[in-house]
Amino acid sequence: MTDCPLCTFHEYREAIIYEDDAFIIAAHPFPIVEGELIVYPKQHYAMLEELPEAVLERFFLLASQAAMLLYETFKPEGTTILLENGPAAGQFIPHVSMSILPRRQGDGLFSWQPGSMPEEQLRVLQAALQDTTKRLREATREAGEPVPSTPPSPPPPEVGREKKEEDEEKEKNARKDASGFDFARENYERRHRIP
Amino acid sequence: MQAQRVPDQCIFCAILEGRQAAYTFDEEEGSMSVLDIHPVVEGQSLIIPGVHAPLFLMLPPPVVGQAARLVQRASRALLSVLREKGVEGTTLLIPLGMAAGQRAPHALIHLFPRRRNDGLFQYAREQGGEESVYATAKRVRETLARLTAQHGAGARGEGGEA
Numbered sequence: 001m002t003d004c005p006l007c008t009f010h011e012y013r014e015a016i017i018y019e020d021d022a023f024i025i026a027a028h029p030f031p032i033v034e035g036e037l038i039v040y041p042k043q044h045y046a047m048l049e050e051l052p053e054a055v056l057e058r059f060f061l062l063a064s065q066a067a068m069l070l071y072e073t074f075k076p077e078g079t080t081i082l083l084e085n086g087p088a089a090g091q092f093i094p095h096v097s098m099s100i101l102p103r104r105q106g107d108g109l110f111s112w113q114p115g116s117m118p119e120e121q122l123r124v125l126q127a128a129l130q131d132t133t134k135r136l137r138e139a140t141r142e143a144g145e146p147v148p149s150t151p152p153s154p155p156p157p158e159v160g161r162e163k164k165e166e167d168e169e170k171e172k173n174a175r176k177d178a179s180g181f182d183f184a185r186e187n188y189e190r191r192h193r194i195p
Numbered sequence: 196m197q198a199q200r201v202p203d204q205c206i207f208c209a210i211l212e213g214r215q216a217a218y219t220f221d222e223e224e225g226s227m228s229v230l231d232i233h234p235v236v237e238g239q240s241l242i243i244p245g246v247h248a249p250l251f252l253m254l255p256p257p258v259v260g261q262a263a264r265l266v267q268r269a270s271r272a273l274l275s276v277l278r279e280k281g282v283e284g285t286t287l288l289i290p291l292g293m294a295a296g297q298r299a300p301h302a303l304i305h306l307f308p309r310r311r312n313d314g315l316f317q318y319a320r321e322q323g324g325e326e327s328v329y330a331t332a333k334r335v336r337e338t339l340a341r342l343t344a345q346h347g348a349g350a351r352g353e354g355g356e357a
Contacts, residue, residue, distance in 0.1 A: 014329040017336050027331035030320040035331050048285075049271050056267055057260035064252045064259055067291060071252075073338040078294030081251065085270060086284025089309040092320065098287075103295040110288055110316055111296055114233035122218050122230055125238060125276070129220035132272035133228070137221075 001044040005029070006095035010042070017069070023058065025066050030092075032109065033101055035074050039063045040097035048085045048096055053140075063098045076102030080110055207243050207301035221268055226261040228269045231305070236315065238273045238282070242266050242304035251289045251302040266304055273308045284309040286316065 001007050010016055010024055017037070018025040028036040039062050041055055051059065067079045082099040084091040103109065209215035211227060218230035225245030230238070242265045248254045254262070270285045286307040290297040297303075307315060323331075 015332045017332050018339060025335075027323070027328045027335070029323055029328060031323045031328075031331075032318045032320055034323075034327060037331075037335065048267055048287075049274070051267065053264065056263045060259050060263035060266075061256055063289075064254070067252045069335050069338050069342075072342065073335045076294070078290065078292030078297070080291070080295045081287075081289035083287035084284070085287065086274075086309065088282075088311045088313070089284035089286040089307075090316070090318075090320075091284065103290075103292070105294040107294075109318055110290070112235045112315070115235045117232070117234050117237065121237070122232065126218040126220050126230055128276045129228075129230070129238075129240075129269070129272045132275050133221040133268045136268050136271055 001095070004044055004093070004095050006040055006093055006097060007042075007044050018062075018066075022055065023062050025062060025069070028099055032099070033107070035070065035076070035102045037066050037070055037100040038097050039066050039100065040095060045096050046094045047091075048083065051096065059096075059098070063100065066098075066100045070100050070102060074102050077105050078103035082110070205247055205299075205301050207299060207303065208247050211243060211245055220272070221265055223261040223265050224257075226258060226265055228265045236308055236310075236313070237280070238277050238308040240269050240273065240306040242269065242306065244302055244304075248302050249300050250291050251304070252291065254302060262304055266306065269306055273306070277308050281310040282308040283311060 009026065009029060010019065012026075012029075015026045015029065016024060017027065022043070023039065023041055025037060025039050028038040039059065041051070041059060043055075045051055045055075048056075063081050067081055070076065070079055080099075080101045080103055082101060083097075084099075085096070101109070206215055210217045210219075210229065211225065217227075218232065219227050220230065220240075221228040223245075227243045227245070229241050229243060231241050242262050244251075244254050244258050244262050246254060246258045248258075251259075266287060270287070273285055274282060286309055288305045288307070289302070290305075291302075309315065
């Protein structure tokens with residue numbers, strides 16, 4: 001998509017941290033806080049709902065690795081992985097991405113007070129969500145890949161549809177990458193306070 | 196995948212094992228989606244990875260994959276079920292560490308249905324200065340190079356993950 005800032009962002013080579021044939025990890029061009037990273041698929045998808053399964057899984061894995069890189073670089077007290085899905089959620093670039101933010105105790109970002117809801121209302125909602133997710137699971141199984149819900153007819157997901165074998169290979173590589181970072185996990189656990 | 200749970204201590208492991216009641220609405224190979232019982236907005240959900248890990252980045256890749264599939268389905272379902280109530284988007288948050296607001300010792304994904312101008316999370320995005328964006332990228336690239344070199348020298352077995 002030519003007028004999408006993320007579709008052309010990789011031209012700013014100095015902002016890029018990691019690139020493969022399907023994903024970019026970069027310094028966030030519109031950071032909430034300094035040091036924020038962005039992870040996104042190169043192919044243009046507007047929302048989370050449009051991602052084919054192989055791309056979806058790799059996306060989350062790379063976000064997790066970006067969190068590791070952020071930690072190893074800046075040693076923040078905490079880290080937040082954020083996905084703003086839709087304009088109502090603050091998404092202002094129409095290209096799905098995840099943000100990785102360094103956090104400090106008391107920085108006031110992304111906090112919420114636990115609320116409450118009557119049990120009856122929870123039960124009704126649970127039933128509706130059970131039905132819908134069941135239908136989505138069945139549709140996915142039949143089609144062999146996710147069914148787009150409300151996307152503005154994206155181009156055929158070439159990665160998910162025609163390159164299954166390549167994808168599997170890529171996924172395998174992604175797993176190798178992940179295991180390659182294993183040694184750093186111990187550091188992370190030791191220094192990152194967890195509840 | 197199931198052996199790493201911590202029985203008797205972690206309430207989310209208890210939910211996964213059916214020892215604790217929850218408003219579960221989806222499952223994927225041992226990982227689960229449930230309604231948050233203390234929601235700040237209707238439909239606020241938790242994706243519970245099927246393996247006990249204190250931080251999201253410590254989860255084995257196959258479990259991250261399960262979580263990703265659950266997140267996508269939950270987001271779709273929330274958009275569909277709550278559309279009439281004005282929900283047009285979802286915010287996904289994964290806090291890592293207490294400073295990021297993580298409250299449970301079990302890595303969780305929080306999913307919030309969003310309405311326009313609901314005022315739920317307040318923050319501003321501004322175009323980063325070129326120098327600062329490039330400096331961030333340079334430092335993280337150096338980390339990646341260092342970790343990659345260490346890994347190469349460290350001779351850790353390939354695919355030791357799963």
